[in-house]
Amino acid sequence: MVANALRVGYGRAVLAMLSAILLLVGLLGFQAAGVAALQDDAEETQANATVRVVHASPGAPEVDVLLDGLLLAEAVPFANATDYVPMAPGDHVLQVVPTGGTPDDAVAQVDLTAEPAAAYLFVAAGPLAEIEGRLYDVSLDDIVPDNARVRVVNAAADADGLALAVTGGDTLFDGVGYGDATDYIDLVEGTYSFDLRNAEDLALATVPELVIEEATAYDMVAIGAADGQGPSLLPLLTQVSPPCGAVLSLGEGDVACVRLVHA
Template sequence: MTASLVLAGFGFGSVAAQEDATTPRATLRIVHGISGGPEVDVLLNGEVLAEAVPFGTVSEFMPVAPGDYVIQVVPTGQPAEAAIVQADLTVEGARSYIVVALGTPDAPEGRVYEVNLDEMTTGMARGRFINAAPDAGGLDLVVAGGEPLFGDVGYGDASDYIDLPPGTSSLDLRGDDDQVVSPIADVTIEESLAYEMVAVGQVADGSLTMLTLSTAVDPSCSAALGLGGAIEDACVRLTHVAPDSADVDVHVNDVVVAEGLTFATVTEFVMLPSGEAQIFSVTAAGSPIEEALITTDLGLDPGQAYEVLVTGDTEDLQLAITGIDLRPVPAGQARLGVIHASPDAGPVNIRLSDGTAVVEGLDFRGVSEYKAIDEGTYELQLSPAGDDQSVLLTSELQVTASIVYDIVVVGRPESQTLAIVVLTAPVPVQAEAIASPVASPGATPVDASGG
């Protein structure tokens, strides 16, 4: 029997065809929940995406280009014609999908659930419950001895997401009569992860259990950068890009966080207290804070990473701030953004040598949105907005997967000092059940609380 694939869950959208190296990929993982079923292979447009997946197991996340696909689940080693689940599937970039094959060998089904990758509450996780147990009826998921986390979730359905605190708990699956049909011991919840708790198996044969899937969503900057500090702190990197300014010191809440910063150089990340009014002061190197060239309040969100840049002419020095996107990326991709810090270059375009636009019409002190980009070597071409033939600068960029790149345009065209400064930071890969953060060498915690 061949079953159709039902699209379910969070915001499944329309197609976005892959066109160039800056198209973000999606990630896809497979759950084999056909109770009593054989090991299966999963085919995408006839190509093997996962093979020999036994009942009750979950594949790793796999990167998939946006587009339209035919997805098939077949007994291991069998051709596509032997599919027990088959359907058309539309995938959008920068999203994460879980394909669940469920039911019984005589009545197989397939469902696709999209993971909610929205920003999370600091210090919390997000979770929902999926009932893929064909004979269990409506199920509750309950903290052992406590109240339900999720109540009366029907077969094939998914609950709404809720916030979950980190910790380890024993849970119970309860049936329609409030009887425990399967105890689930020691489920551990970690912050910044989205959890899909999937009931699979059958009550009748005693195989009912729960699979706990996790997806890295929104790690705190201290975790993603390996700083090891408090999750509520912010992570800040300082860059001097004011072309006519001498070396500078930077103070936060009267504490020096950077000394003798020269033009076109950058500090390591420092951890700073979050809050709406962190006082940043910039002085000439060695000068007292009372002679500050810039003093301004900057708001820092908990767990967020930032680029803070000294920008402008000597008569128009300002601090510019922009957030760094440290969310996980699919395997084989990186993230690329542009910051315009050249005072007299005017609005600019940056394109790849094949004509793909990275950013168009970016003004001084402007910041582009991030784009996904495939691993590889690229030539960046900087030109005035509206005149791509007048290339002001070309620069080779070696893109490594799992890195976020901030491309900073600095200097002046008229003095032939126009240049590109490349700032990098590691990001997790959405490839495992839990994406492991990569340490940022030399990252330094700093107490700038002013206390």
């Protein structure tokens, strides 16, 4: 009797242990599946990147720009820029082609690994016979309240060592070589006139009465001479979200904001 009771008790203990093990395995599997699903959801909800095309090749006709072989921007004229166009994060190929052209007709090509929620300038620059594509990141970092950020992008192959100055005031950048982009600097919001100057300090172009708005990035793109006209300056604006502390009037300094949703 005692032996039988022991065997029964032992059997029940083994069954209970096996049940616990199976339950644990099931819970672990469910947890792993949940983590994988969350990772999949995170990948699916990554914010798109954006790219803006600038045609800065003097003498070149209107051009198309292809993204991975598909039309991204059509018939972009010289000295003009498109609006931002969304694209998925990841690896891409950008190509400049004659209007109506195919990838085989590309006259310039750039590979791009687009980061989620990032912004880029794709500039077609250089003379027609030597046209090339250049890529620049646009900073979307928070901007100090009441300020904008400004930089120079030199896409003028015939104008090296450029400077940008406030008309009648301070020089903001100098010695900017062809193909280079300066770092951004902060500039207090207001209305400014800007002079683009060469290495001899001669004014090449002026942008009068440009309204500089806070929480905005300004890319001042220098474009080369064409059709007997001198270089020009193309201001490109990118809206940058202000810090949450500024939006909520929480003052300056390091401020963290939390949004609560009762669902």
